[in-house]
Amino acid sequence: MSEPETQLKTVPLDAGHVALGGRMVPFGGYSLPVQYPSGIMAEHKWTREHAGLFDVSHMGPSFLTLTNPTGDAEAGHAAVAELVEPLVCGDIKGLKPGQVRYTLMLNESGGAIDDLMIGRSPLFPGSLYIVVNAGTKDNDFALIAKAAGDKAKLTRADDGALLALQGPEAVAVLDTIVPGVADLSFMTYAPFDWNGSKLIIARSGYTGEDGCEILCSVEKAVQLWDALLADERVKPIGLGARDSLRLEAGLPLYGHDLDETVSPTEAGLNFAVSKRRREAADFPGAARIIKEFAGDLARIRVGLFVEGAPAREGADILDESGAVVGRVTSGGFAPSLARAIALGFVPPAYAAPGTKLQVSVRGRLQPAEVTATPFVPHRYHRKPKA
């Protein structure tokens, strides 16, 4: 939070946030609202019960499209997927039209360069929708463009507005404004026409709730923001509550729970290392990660219930005898649970739910217990399996 203000970029909805009383702070190089006057607690609870509207325009949406599309859906997809698969551990070739997958970009030693979403266009053969994190996007985009070479073109869309509408009432609200959105299932996306403009809407988010992420042009951003807020089920929510929701959902945050030393296996993201890729061992750092899959793991991400004061990033985790065994990577107060929770890394021997540990907060030891994550159950909209 020490970025000089003069270098901060503003988002298309900047004036709107200020008008709503948003407390603007530097975040990922952008000036963004950390909270509105109702405060993080009320905003967090509103999102869990109704629909919270977040401006996440600092993130990095983009499109990767074959330079010479063949017109054949499967061949085109295979060709564009082949360009990005060497960067990530996910099965991109296996995506169905409109399907979105959470994956990680890895370095040669299997550490996370970023975590990201990759979707296969539901309409255009050979086009992917890729959304990366704010703080890493320039490097990510450079890596993707380099991998694509002259075979595909990466088009950044991070000068638009990216909104997230999250919560149990989110999709019902959005469907009144953009009919058809309710037909999307979790982790799919589609383009929608809205007031003469195109919206890219993905049924996804990072709060543990059902909801959508909406990419919108700068020109329509204010209109869309206002249309959503006109529904009484919707309130604007700042990045403070986005973080507490994310933490309760047990989801890792890049730069905190994930960095270039952390592998997906250590981060508890085995699901993001797709079976086909694992069997082929054809992703960066495969040698390390496959060993880790077999149980040869130095540390693993766990959830902690913490007694007393919140244990925040950087706090030591100790065993019952007082030996330091790990470190908290994100922690705070869980508004839904009215208690302190944390994510951190410990050796596997300490990772079983129920394991009694301690955390050091300002030099004072407090009891903590390993608990299964998510701390608050996810409520994604999954279609029942046929």
Next chain:
Amino acid sequence: MTTKFSPDHEYIRVEGSTGIVGITNYAQEALGDIVFVELPAVGKVLRKGDEAAVVESVKAASEIYAPVAGTVTEVNEELSGNPGLINTDPTATGWIYKIAINNPSELDDLLDDAAYADLTK
């Protein structure tokens, strides 16, 4: 009875030789929802500027410093179960600790109402 303010947004309400310390309305607004308060131990001897307590919001921990030197005589145990009192009533029921003031002349270095209002304009 006078109330003085530190530039760090603590207030001290002076009643005889005792000061009642908390954070100002401006400070609680800036911190947002308070979820935890770490109180000092009764009997703790504080120098001016020492960390006396910690107030935690959802987002972050903030140290509360001693505006003057003295000994902690009482702490607001209500805050353990209801830290939100600091948000709803910072200068009355949301007080944090009481201090036996060592050297009343230190109060002269603090801000009065007008100077504090100026600071937070």
